[in-house]
Amino acid sequence: MIAELAKPQASFQGFVSRLSKFVSRLPLHVVLVGIALLWITPAFGLLTSSFRDAAAVASSGWWTAFQLPFEFTLDNYQAVLTQNRMGVSFLNSLIISIPGTVIPILVAAFAAFAFAWMRFPGRDTLFIFVVALLVVPVQMTLIPVLRLLTNLQIAGSFPAIWLAHTGYGLPFAVFLLRNFFGALPRELLESAYLDGASSVRVFFRLILPLSVPALASLAIFQFLWVWNDLLVALVILQDPGKAPMTVTITNLVSSFGAQWQLLTSAAFISMMLPLVIFFALQRYFVQGILTGAVKG
Amino acid sequence: MAEVRFEQVTKRFGDVTAVNNLSLEIPDKEFLVLVGPSGCGKSTILRLLSGLEEVNEGNIYIGDRLVNNVPPKDRDIAMVFQSYALYPHMSVYNNMAFGLSLRKTPKAEIERRVREAARVLGIEDLLKRKPRQLSGGQRQRVALGRAIVREPAAFLFDEPLSNLDAKLRVQTRAELSKLHQRLGTTFIYVTHDQIEAMTMASRIAVMNDGVLQQVGQPQELYERPDNLFVAGFIGSPAMNLFEVTVRGDQNQTYLDADSFRVAVPSTKVAMLLPYSGKKIIFGLRPEHIHVPEFMPPGTIAAPVQARVDVTELMGHEYYLYLLNGEKHFLARVDARTMPRPGQDIEVVFNIAHMYAFDPVTGKAITTTDG
Numbered sequence: 001m002i003a004e005l006a007k008p009q010a011s012f013q014g015f016v017s018r019l020s021k022f023v024s025r026l027p028l029h030v031v032l033v034g035i036a037l038l039w040i041t042p043a044f045g046l047l048t049s050s051f052r053d054a055a056a057v058a059s060s061g062w063w064t065a066f067q068l069p070f071e072f073t074l075d076n077y078q079a080v081l082t083q084n085r086m087g088v089s090f091l092n093s094l095i096i097s098i099p100g101t102v103i104p105i106l107v108a109a110f111a112a113f114a115f116a117w118m119r120f121p122g123r124d125t126l127f128i129f130v131v132a133l134l135v136v137p138v139q140m141t142l143i144p145v146l147r148l149l150t151n152l153q154i155a156g157s158f159p160a161i162w163l164a165h166t167g168y169g170l171p172f173a174v175f176l177l178r179n180f181f182g183a184l185p186r187e188l189l190e191s192a193y194l195d196g197a198s199s200v201r202v203f204f205r206l207i208l209p210l211s212v213p214a215l216a217s218l219a220i221f222q223f224l225w226v227w228n229d230l231l232v233a234l235v236i237l238q239d240p241g242k243a244p245m246t247v248t249i250t251n252l253v254s255s256f257g258a259q260w261q262l263l264t265s266a267a268f269i270s271m272m273l274p275l276v277i278f279f280a281l282q283r284y285f286v287q288g289i290l291t292g293a294v295k296g
Numbered sequence: 297m298a299e300v301r302f303e304q305v306t307k308r309f310g311d312v313t314a315v316n317n318l319s320l321e322i323p324d325k326e327f328l329v330l331v332g333p334s335g336c337g338k339s340t341i342l343r344l345l346s347g348l349e350e351v352n353e354g355n356i357y358i359g360d361r362l363v364n365n366v367p368p369k370d371r372d373i374a375m376v377f378q379s380y381a382l383y384p385h386m387s388v389y390n391n392m393a394f395g396l397s398l399r400k401t402p403k404a405e406i407e408r409r410v411r412e413a414a415r416v417l418g419i420e421d422l423l424k425r426k427p428r429q430l431s432g433g434q435r436q437r438v439a440l441g442r443a444i445v446r447e448p449a450a451f452l453f454d455e456p457l458s459n460l461d462a463k464l465r466v467q468t469r470a471e472l473s474k475l476h477q478r479l480g481t482t483f484i485y486v487t488h489d490q491i492e493a494m495t496m497a498s499r500i501a502v503m504n505d506g507v508l509q510q511v512g513q514p515q516e517l518y519e520r521p522d523n524l525f526v527a528g529f530i531g532s533p534a535m536n537l538f539e540v541t542v543r544g545d546q547n548q549t550y551l552d553a554d555s556f557r558v559a560v561p562s563t564k565v566a567m568l569l570p571y572s573g574k575k576i577i578f579g580l581r582p583e584h585i586h587v588p589e590f591m592p593p594g595t596i597a598a599p600v601q602a603r604v605d606v607t608e609l610m611g612h613e614y615y616l617y618l619l620n621g622e623k624h625f626l627a628r629v630d631a632r633t634m635p636r637p638g639q640d641i642e643v644v645f646n647i648a649h650m651y652a653f654d655p656v657t658g659k660a661i662t663t664t665d666g
Binding site for chain 1: 346347348368369373374375377378379381383384385394395398399442446
């Protein structure tokens with residue numbers, strides 16, 4: 001009987017402790033939700049605007065769109081997609097971004113492995129030098145890089161922009177991957193060497209599979225950077241036929257004047273792919289951020 | 297044939313000499329344990345043998361082959377690491393098969409060897425699992441299995457039991473000994489735990505500061521330590537050591553420890569006379585100190601007064617931490633003794649089992665009989 005008396009007591013105490021935990025966390029949650037709403041609001045406003053026609057956008061604020069009568073339209077998206085070669089631009093963005101992500105990561109992985117696990121003269125100095133390049137602003141390098149590419153007679157071609165993005169992406173990629181590779185247990189690699197693996201085998205069968213979180217997060221960083229890049233594309237790719245979405249969207253402003261309802265829909269179209277990739281690889285993204293922070 | 301030979305091997309890391317002029321022969325099928333405190337060079341010796349480090353001076357032979365410049369994978373040795381070093385993204389089966397697949401061993405042969413090793417180690421049910429799904433003991437067996445399938449000329453073990461809990465350690469010690477008998481291959485085993493050394497080794501090599509102190513069978517090291525370091529390292533609890541002066545003459549020699557003195561047995565007098573008037577280090581193992589009521593027959597008793605400081609009941613015996621003047625020492629006495637901390641008692645030293653060491657060189661002057 002005592003036990004039965006104790007049961008409601010225990011569950012009531014459990015309820016009280018959960019409630020008090022919730023209440024004590026409430027201010028924090030309120031703040032967090034508030035900040036999140038604040039952050040999302042501008043983007044949400046743009047999204048709403050992209051579904052409104054030019055007249056509505058010019059005459060009233062986006063928040064009014066949620067009152068009757070609802071006047072949402074898909075005209076803007078239709079206009080953007082069918083005109084101004086947006087499809088071609090999307091393809092160009094892909095052609096630039098995918099190799100512009102894969103090549104730097106591959107090169108950086110090889111370099112990072114050498115920096116982390118091979119011994120050669122000047123290794124540490126060279127590594128510091130590569131990482132120090134993070135400090136150099138992109139803008140300072142545009143003219144020399146363009147000149148170099150022109151001398152190589154590839155300026156204006158896709159390989160040129162792949163090379164450029166490889167160069168710009170390497171310092172960060174090498175830094176991130178070298179730290180990650182270096183944190184792998186030495187005995188794991190030694191065991192593989194004793195088992196008969198060469199350095200190449202160790203790299204492909206051990207290091208790469210174990211580094212998937214770091215590689216995935218690096219892929220996200222690099223892809224986002226290249227996909228959203230305007231400056232490098234403008235400078236290096238002069239052919240309008242090769243223009244990525246960023247360039248094409250910018251041109252919308254000049255060709256259509258201040259028709260920024262088209263601008264918003266173009267921006268969201270451009271945002272789609274990175275968003276998809278981000279949500280697909282989200283957990284690696286978080287892991288990647290923590291990689292340097294924890295353990296190290 | 298897998299005899300291993302070190303000839304005057306030296307290894308330096310910058311200013312530090314990790315291994316100093318080591319010469320050691322390990323016959324085929326021996327279970328040699330390299331033991332010593334942290335930093336003594338034992339792991340470095342293992343790494344030199346495996347090829348993960350290169351020698352600065354000297355030669356290493358496996359069989360009749362000079363292997364100084366042979367890469368690790370061609371030395372025909374397998375190593376079990378302290379942390380097991382299992383490949384986390386591969387199944388147990390693939391972990392064990394990895395080395396063989398790299399050497400282009402036929403699939404059927406790989407299958408045969410892996411299953412056989414798994415059977416011997418009792419891990420057949422675990423072959424599909426990944427390392428993170430295994431307990432510490434199971435991971436250790438997989439690491440062993442990975443070495444066994446290679447069928448190497450010698451197995452190298454780098455403190456493989458350090459990461460196991462005490463009970464599992466005792467169990468695995470016995471299993472390793474059985475495995476050695478079963479496989480009949482040379483085992484070279486590194487540990488800092490002298491109990492592991494004493495229980496498993498056919499021979500023990502004691503290292504300190506990169507220098508080989510003594511190599512021999514466990515009993516030999518226990519009963520006839522060559523120097524102070526080996527005497528204090530081998531045996532748990534450690535040998536009691538006292539700084540004493542040799543006094544007296546041919547007819548009556550005794551050791552003067554200021555707060556007590558013990559008579560030297562006739563068999564030891566000749567060896568100690570050259571040190572008359574000089575200081576030596578006198579050693580006596582705790583199991584050779586008794587309380588008078590329970591001393592075994594045949595004890596050559598030298599009585600010493602002492603105060604009981606701490607008592608530890610081990611079940612079958614007491615460890616008594618005793619104080620004589622400024623001197624602390626340990627006795628293992630019969631469990632029927634009822635010691636109390638603070639009690640003044642008389643203990644007897646069985647000086648038939650005394651050791652003496654030169655205080656300058658640390659070398660043994662005389663050793664116990666039988």
